Amino acid sequence: MTDASNEPAEPMDSALRDAAVSGVRWLAMARVASDGLQFVAAVALARLISPAEFGNAAVALIFVPLSVILTYEGFGSALVQRREIDDAHLEAATLISGAAGIVLTIATFLLSPVIAGPLLSNDIAHLIQLISPVFLLASVGTVSRAKLSRRLDFRTIGLIETVGMVVGAFASVGFALTGMNAEAIVLGGIVSTALASLLLIVCARPARPRWHREELASITRFGAPASAAGTLYVAITNVDYAVLAARLSSTQVGLYWRAFQLGVSYQDKISGIMQRIAFPMYSRTRNMTEMKRLHERATRIHGAVVVPLLSVLIVTAPDVVPLLFGKAWEPAVAPTQVLAIAGMIAAILTGYPQVMLAAGKPRALMIFNSCVLVVYGAAVFFTARHGLVTVAAAVVGVHVAMLVAVYVVLFRQVLKMPIARLVTDLAPAVVGGALVVLVGMPIAGALRDAGAGGVVVIAAVGAAGAFVHLLSLRSLFPAVWNDLVSLVRRVLPSRGPLRRPALSSSAG
Numbered sequence: 001m002t003d004a005s006n007e008p009a010e011p012m013d014s015a016l017r018d019a020a021v022s023g024v025r026w027l028a029m030a031r032v033a034s035d036g037l038q039f040v041a042a043v044a045l046a047r048l049i050s051p052a053e054f055g056n057a058a059v060a061l062i063f064v065p066l067s068v069i070l071t072y073e074g075f076g077s078a079l080v081q082r083r084e085i086d087d088a089h090l091e092a093a094t095l096i097s098g099a100a101g102i103v104l105t106i107a108t109f110l111l112s113p114v115i116a117g118p119l120l121s122n123d124i125a126h127l128i129q130l131i132s133p134v135f136l137l138a139s140v141g142t143v144s145r146a147k148l149s150r151r152l153d154f155r156t157i158g159l160i161e162t163v164g165m166v167v168g169a170f171a172s173v174g175f176a177l178t179g180m181n182a183e184a185i186v187l188g189g190i191v192s193t194a195l196a197s198l199l200l201i202v203c204a205r206p207a208r209p210r211w212h213r214e215e216l217a218s219i220t221r222f223g224a225p226a227s228a229a230g231t232l233y234v235a236i237t238n239v240d241y242a243v244l245a246a247r248l249s250s251t252q253v254g255l256y257w258r259a260f261q262l263g264v265s266y267q268d269k270i271s272g273i274m275q276r277i278a279f280p281m282y283s284r285t286r287n288m289t290e291m292k293r294l295h296e297r298a299t300r301i302h303g304a305v306v307v308p309l310l311s312v313l314i315v316t317a318p319d320v321v322p323l324l325f326g327k328a329w330e331p332a333v334a335p336t337q338v339l340a341i342a343g344m345i346a347a348i349l350t351g352y353p354q355v356m357l358a359a360g361k362p363r364a365l366m367i368f369n370s371c372v373l374v375v376y377g378a379a380v381f382f383t384a385r386h387g388l389v390t391v392a393a394a395v396v397g398v399h400v401a402m403l404v405a406v407y408v409v410l411f412r413q414v415l416k417m418p419i420a421r422l423v424t425d426l427a428p429a430v431v432g433g434a435l436v437v438l439v440g441m442p443i444a445g446a447l448r449d450a451g452a453g454g455v456v457v458i459a460a461v462g463a464a465g466a467f468v469h470l471l472s473l474r475s476l477f478p479a480v481w482n483d484l485v486s487l488v489r490r491v492l493p494s495r496g497p498l499r500r501p502a503l504s505s506s507a508g
Helices: 014-048 051-060 063-081 087-119 122-131 134-140 142-150 154-177 182-203 213-247 250-263 265-283 288-325 327-349 352-358 362-386 388-414 421-449 454-476 478-491
Strands: none
Touching (some): 014 154, 014 182, 014 288, 051 122, 051 213, 051 250, 063 087, 063 122, 063 134, 063 142, 063 213, 087 122, 087 134, 142 154, 142 182, 213 352, 250 265, 250 288, 288 327, 288 352, 288 421, 288 454, 327 421, 352 362, 352 388, 388 421, 454 478
């Protein structure tokens, strides 16, 4: 990636644009299919397994994304970011990724009773031991995933992730039906990771593991800080579970987990489309100017889609939560409504780690994430005893601070992006989300007073919210409206096979 912040903007390379559209198309279709089926499985699990068991499993599930970060981000991302690679890079990455997977699996299994047992509980320590093989399983698919990413083959990646997640989710339901509790949830994560890695190596054969000193050093120079930054990001998004598990009951942790899933994590179902294509796409832009323009447009469209959906959730959470998950989960309603604000901010921030990595700034990202982790952990620790709503408010406060810091420190100071983008990126999403709440609240109140069921309330608020939001986009933010309409038109209709950009790699 060349720094060309002073270069005039050029039209985006057509092959790169086609790859982006193709990536959104296939990942969107994969997400719709997988998320719908996973949601069915989640509802079933919520009625088969108590909130307390979900609370225990929430801590162990941290290791699923962590396994991908420590293997793929550490050793595969360097393969994606480099302009050119050869067989030696692939062989070195295969060797070090596999070795890391073995070491991390053994270390996690042996240390969890020593560390997690005294700090959290023996039940959680047992679940961490149960999930420890995910490191080895994830490492198997590291180089294959990198090869597919270099090719911008988002269709294959999307299909693999869909199959893995759906099979894993229904495996959890099957295990729960046999009488398992938290173990069912954990085993589903293992099944998902194992199947995804198997499909990855079938679709993109990995290289044989071999020692290449120079290539190992090159991969590690980028991969070590990238892996550390990714690990810290996973820690940031999961530190609240760990802290609450040490200070509150399993039931409260389970309720918070459900609220966080609805308010923050579920927006990742849409954000995940952007995250999957962001790093390889940004890495293939011709210069910093093109990358900045691509990120700016993606952020505005993404925020304009996700934020209003979370506004609908704020209004309808009292109907959504008990309707889908049962009365046992009703205490999660208020935390869900508060955490939805954190989800909105997280949606705006989606992609900032990928921008930093593609720009070759993993060390700056690592330092930034270290600071955020300390602030996040402290905020949850000091508010844990004051109730879940207070904890949720503290999480929102941390996300606000992150938003300002990303734009002021990382984007302005490190990447030289103008601070004015903080306003232009936020405005379409904030205006649309506020209108949804202002219109939706009285509609929901009137329908509840009239005795309407939850389904009617959700449908009415959703329809009214969509109308006012789309009207505001078209009237007040025509550029974002045009980008959104253009994306929908290009993604939905069948236009035949899109061109795949030629990449400068002899082995990618």
